[in-house]
C-alpha cells in the first residue's frame with residue numbers, strides 16, 4: 023500500500039450528502055476480476071450521460087458537463103471535498119479502489135460511513151473528518167478560487183489552507199501508523215515475518231510431509 | 242489443568258504469535274484456490290509487488306463456473322459460453338501461471354470441486370490448517386484438520402504471509418451415539434443436527450463431531466457431515482483421526498509414504514480430544530432416532546423427517562419464526578399440514594461438495610437400478626465431484642444405471658449447487674437436491690430447493706415426489 027505522509031494537492035468538490043457506494047461505483051462494474059482500473063467508472067452515473075458497461079472504453083462516452091470532475095479546473099485533483107455520510111451503502115471495497123485508481127488520496131467530509139472509512143485506510147486513502155461549518159467554509163473558498171489547493175499533513179494531523187489556516191483533525195493511532203508507513207493488514211503481518219519464519223522452520227522439521235510436496239519445490 | 246480438545250491442539254500447533262488484543266497469527270499449511278474468490282487477491286499481490294510466501298502450500302482448481310455438459314466442456318476454457326465464467330476460469334489459469342502456482346486445469350482427470358479434490362489428492366491431510374475462499378472448506382475437517390472458509394482479502398493475506406489473523410473459537414461437541422437405522426446416511430445426520438441446533442447453533446464455535454455413529458461413518462460420510470458445519474453456523478467442523486482416516490489418506494498422490502508415513506502416523510495419533518477435555522457446549526443425538534430428512538423451507542434448519550408434515554406457522558409462538566415459516570411456505574408453494582411425501586418434484590440434482598463422492602453415487606445408483614425416472618420429472622442430473630470420481634463410477638458401471646433410468650451423467654463441477662453455470666432451476670420448480678443450501682434463488686431465480694441425501698434424491702426421481710427411500714430399498718431386497 024502507498025504510504026501517506028504529506029499531501030499537497032488540487033481539491034475537487036462532491037457537493038451532496040449521503041454519496042453511497044453505488045454512486046461511487048455502480049453495480050455493473052463489480053463482476054470484474056480486477057481491483058484496479060475502476061477510475062474511469064468512478065461516479066459513473068453522474069459523470070457520463072449514457073449508461074456505462076463493464077469493459078467499455080470510457081474515452082468516447084458523452085460527458086456530463088455539469089459534473090465537477092469533468093471541468094478542466096478540477097483535472098488532476100487528489101483531494102475530494104465532500105458532505106455528510108460519504109461512502110454509505112454496501113461494504114464493497116470497490117469504492118475506495120475506484121477513488122484511489124482515479125487519483126484521490128484524501129477525502130475531507132463532516133462524516134463518513136463506518137465501513138467505507140475503514141476501507142479507505144486499507145487502500146492508502148486518508149479520510150479526514152472536519153466540522154460541518156469548517157467544511158462549508160472550504161467549499162466557499164474552493165468555489166471562489168480556481169486551482170484551490172490544500173496541504174494535508176498526517177503526522178501533524180493538520181489540514182493547511184492557502185490562507186494559512188491550520189485545521190486539526192483526529193485519527194486513530196494504529197490506523198495513522200499504518201498509513202504513515204504504508205502498511206496494510208498484510209504489511210502489519212509481514213512485520214512479524216521473523217516469527218513466521220521461525221515457526222515455519224520448526225514446523226518443517228517436525229512435519230516434513232507438509233512441505234515441498236506440491237509444485238516445483240517438489241523432491 | 243483440563244485436557245485439550247482436538248481444536249485446541251490444532252490451534253496450539255499452528256500458533257505463530259498471540260497478540261495482546263486477543264487475536265492470533267495462525268500458520269496455514271494448505272491453501273486451496275478456485276476461480277471466483279481469487280482474482281482480486283492475485284491482483285492485490287501484483288499491485289503491491291508481492292509474491293506468494295510459499296508456493297508449495299497452494300493448489301488451484303476451477304470448479305464453480307465450469308460447464309458440466311460434455312459438449313460445452315469439450316472446448317476447454319475457450320468453449321465456455323458464458324463470458325464472465327470464461328473470463329474467471331481463464332484468469333485463474335493466467336494467475337497460476339504468472340505466480341507459479343500448481344493448478345489442476347479444467348479438463349484434467351483430477352479436476353473437480355475443490356472440496357472433493359483436496360482430500361482425494363492427499364493435498365489435505367490430518368493435522369493441517371486448511372483454508373480456501375469458500376465457506377464449505379469445513380469439509381476437510383473430516384480428516385482431523387482445522388479447515389475453514391475465508392474472504393478475498395484473506396486469500397491475499399494467506400498468499401502473501403502464509404498466515405491468518407484469527408480469534409480463537411469456543412468448543413462445541415456434537416455427539417451422535419448408538420447406531421443409524423438402515424437407509425439413513427451422513428446427510429440425514431447433518432440435517433438432523435441442524436434441525437436440532439439451528440443455523441446459528443454453531444456460531445462462534447468450532448464443532449467436533451464424535452460418538453459411535455460418527456466413528457462408524459466412512460470418510461465420504463464424515464466429509465458430508467463436516468461440509469455442513471457452516472449451515473449450522475460454525476465455520477469449522479472436525480472429526481478425530483482414527484483407522485478409517487489413515488486408511489483413506491494412505492497412498493494418495495500428495496500423502497506421505499515410507500518413513501515419512503510412519504512419522505506422520507505417529508504425529509497424527511494425538512489428533513483427538515483428551516478424555517478430560519472440556520467443551521463449552523455439548524449436544525447429543527441418538528442415531529436410532531434419525532430418519533431420512535427433507536428440508537421444506539429456505540433455511541437448512543427448516544427440515545423434517547420424511548414422514549413429517551409442513552408446519553403451520555399459526556401454531557408458532559415465536560414471531561420471527563412464524564413470519565420466516567410463513568414466507569418460506571409461500572416461496573416454496575406449500576400448504577401448512579401437507580405431507581412431505583406429497584411434495585412433487587420437477588428436477589433432481591445429485592452432486593455438490595456435500596454429496597458427489599463415489600459412495601454418494603453408489604447409494605443413488607443402488608436405488609435407481611432397474612427403475613425409471615418418473616415421467617413428471619423434467620431433468621435428473623448426476624454430477625460427479627471430480628474426474629476421478631467420474632472415472633471410478635464409470636468403471637463400476639454406475640453411469641449406465643443412471644442413463645438407463647433416464648438421468649443425465651455430467652462432467653465434474655459445482656453445477657446446479659449454485660447455478661453459476663448453465664445448470665439452473667426455473668421459477669417455481671421444485672428440486673430434490675443433495676447440495677447444502679436451500680436459500681431463495683440459490684439454484685436459479687424462483688427455484689425451490691429441498692435438501693436430501695443422494696438415496697432420497699434418487700428415490701424422489703423414481704417416484705416423482707418424496708418417498709421414504711427405505712420402502713424402495715425393502716422392495717428390492
Ligand code: SF4
Nearest residue numbers: 377593594655658659
Ligand atoms: S458445490 Fe456448491 S457449496 Fe460446494 S463449493 Fe461448489 S458452489 Fe460451493
